[in-house]
Amino acid sequence: xxxxxxxxxxxxxxxxxxxxxxxxxxxxxxYMLVNFVLDQRLSALETEAxxxxxxxxxxxxxxxxxxxxxxxxxxxxxxxxxxxxxxYLKEEIIxxxxxxxxxxxxxNDIVITTTTNNPLSDPISSDITxxxxxxxxxxxxxxEMIEFLNILHKQEQLFYIDHLNSxxxxxxxxxxxxxxxxxxxxxxx
Numbered sequence: 001x002x003x004x005x006x007x008x009x010x011x012x013x014x015x016x017x018x019x020x021x022x023x024x025x026x027x028x029x030x031y032m033l034v035n036f037v038l039d040q041r042l043s044a045l046e047t048e049a050x051x052x053x054x055x056x057x058x059x060x061x062x063x064x065x066x067x068x069x070x071x072x073x074x075x076x077x078x079x080x081x082x083x084x085x086x087x088y089l090k091e092e093i094i095x096x097x098x099x100x101x102x103x104x105x106x107x108n109d110i111v112i113t114t115t116t117n118n119p120l121s122d123p124i125s126s127d128i129t130x131x132x133x134x135x136x137x138x139x140x141x142x143x144e145m146i147e148f149l150n151i152l153h154k155q156e157q158l159f160y161i162d163h164l165n166s167x168x169x170x171x172x173x174x175x176x177x178x179x180x181x182x183x184x185x186x187x188x189x
Contacts, residue, residue, distance in 0.1 A: 086112040086131070089182070093133060096155070100148035102137055109136040119162050119181050129184045139174045142166065158183050 005011050089112055094104050104110065115132045118124055139145050145166070152159045164178040 086114075089131060089133075093135065096151050097135075097137065097148060100144055100151055102139055102144050102148055104137060110134070115181075119160055124183070127185055131182045131184060132179065133182065134177075134179050137176050138169075139176060140172070142174055145174070145176055152180070 003011060090107065090110050093110055093112075094107065097104055111134045113132050113134075115130050117132070118130060124130075137145075145164075149161065152161070159180055159182050161178065161180040164176065166177075167175045169175055
């Protein structure tokens with residue numbers, strides 16, 4: 001084949017077919033190699049996902065099989081909580097007051113007594129113990145007290161607010177006296 005054409009211009013020695021063939025010979029193995037690497041990564045990720053799903057299912061089955069020993073059928077039936085000591089109930093009330101940004105200056109200002117006075121108009125079962133809670137607190141703003149009442153309302157435990165008195169002190173704080181009740185089911189074995 002001649003190296004120059006009729007006009008004296010140099011001719012290319014590479015034929016287009018051979019150039020395309022060379023490109024395909026290079027691109028096809030690269031394409032196959034990239035597919036192979038991506039398939040290996042996908043396979044590893046699928047194996048990892050199956051392992052994670054198995055661990056999740058195992059944790060769920062372990063959690064569902066655990067039966068808490070302190071829950072009795074009577075508690076499940078009525079929904080009332082049982083408290084064996086007034087101390088725990090007092091600590092719970094103090095915690096609820098703190099969550100409403102109310103500081104309890106003296107824990108003795110919260111008095112819990114077991115009473116037979118039913119604050120409700122309807123009679124209640126003899127299995128239910130009535131706890132009367134008398135609390136005296138100081139607040140800077142009455143919105144703190146409203147927040148405490150909202151927190152009491154959101155509790156799963158039943159609270160009945162009998163009365164609440166507030167007095168404005170000389171230092172701008174409010175003196176709050178309140179009486180409320182909670183109801184507990186006697187412990188059933």
